[in-house]
Amino acid sequence: MNTKDSNHLPLIIKKLHKSYKIDSDTVDVLEDINLTVRPGEFISIVGASGCGKSTLLRLIIGLEKNYQGQILHGDKPIKGPSSDRGMVFQQARLFPWLTVEKNIEFGIVGKLSEVEKTKIIEEHIELVGLKGFEKAYPHQLSGGMQQRVSIARALVNRPDVLLLDEPFGALDALTRINMQQEILRIWQAEKTTMILVTHDIDEAIYLGDRVLVISNRPGKIKKNIPVELSRPRERSDYDFVRIRKEIYREFFTQEEKNLEYFI
Ligand SMILES: Nc1ncnc2c1ncn2[C@@H]1O[C@H](COP(=O)(O)OP(=O)(O)OP(=O)(O)O)[C@@H](O)[C@H]1O
Numbered sequence: 001m002n003t004k005d006s007n008h009l010p011l012i013i014k015k016l017h018k019s020y021k022i023d024s025d026t027v028d029v030l031e032d033i034n035l036t037v038r039p040g041e042f043i044s045i046v047g048a049s050g051c052g053k054s055t056l057l058r059l060i061i062g063l064e065k066n067y068q069g070q071i072l073h074g075d076k077p078i079k080g081p082s083s084d085r086g087m088v089f090q091q092a093r094l095f096p097w098l099t100v101e102k103n104i105e106f107g108i109v110g111k112l113s114e115v116e117k118t119k120i121i122e123e124h125i126e127l128v129g130l131k132g133f134e135k136a137y138p139h140q141l142s143g144g145m146q147q148r149v150s151i152a153r154a155l156v157n158r159p160d161v162l163l164l165d166e167p168f169g170a171l172d173a174l175t176r177i178n179m180q181q182e183i184l185r186i187w188q189a190e191k192t193t194m195i196l197v198t199h200d201i202d203e204a205i206y207l208g209d210r211v212l213v214i215s216n217r218p219g220k221i222k223k224n225i226p227v228e229l230s231r232p233r234e235r236s237d238y239d240f241v242r243i244r245k246e247i248y249r250e251f252f253t254q255e256e257k258n259l260e261y262f263i
């Protein structure tokens with residue numbers, strides 16, 4: 001696979017503030033976010049609905065340009081979308097009229113010969129385990145398979161950073177666990193920096209080198225919880241359960257903490 005000079009660069013966020021204007025009101029969405037993501041690190045982000053998680057990913061990918069503070073990829077400020085950063089959304093967002101291979105081809109940025117294109121598409125179909133489905137249309141695939149196509153499309157330019165915004169939210173529990181394995185396999189093979197937003201706390205712990213808990217609006221990094229567990233991880237391990245409790249505690253108010261018994 002082709003590698004890029006920009007591979008293995010840290011992502012640095014300094015004093016990031018983001019607000020939106022709705023009518024004449026200013027809504028502060030993110031406040032004083034400071035974060036350094038090591039090259040190849042896997043970060044999970046959790047937080048209540050509306051706390052600014054998707055906004056943070058959109059800022060990192062370069063879709064939102066109006067903000068205060070700094071977002072650097074290596075030493076370069078992020079000024080817009082780039083093939084160095086890929087994004088996977090909750091819904092696969094495939095073109096229904098294009099086959100698997102054409103959907104993946106659509107993600108390729110830059111001029112490549114037909115031979116190079118074919119090779120890259122083949123490699124990515126293999127990477128996400130969809131060999132044999134090259135000519136299938138999205139409606140002929142399961143939800144999990146469609147999501148694999150969108151992961152392949154996001155990886156096709158060998159991005160340095162892959163942003164995942166609740167990518168498995170629409171999948172059933174078993175497919176979800178399979179996809180988590182798949183993402184880990186890709187991460188270990190490609191050494192891509194991963195930033196995953198999820199509502200599933202077990203998923204956050206299972207995958208992440210650390211879990212960031214974002215507070216309610218305005219979103220701030222409330223807690224940075226390292227997950228120092230070797231892989232493959234076991235969801236019923238004592239330390240896994242301990243971290244799960246630690247994260248749940250961040251979500252609960254004092255009264256709700258009495259619910260701890262149920263976790
Ligand atoms: N384009 C926009 N214009 C105005 N406000 C916006 C815009 N996009 C997001 N917001 C506001 O920013 C806040 C954070 O939204 P965001 O989508 O980042 O939340 P989230 O943490 O991803 O939530 P969820 O878990 O439900 O996906 C919300 O209050 C939302 O109304």
Ligand SMILES: [Mg+2]
Binds near residue numbers: 053054055165
């Ligand atoms: Mg969101």
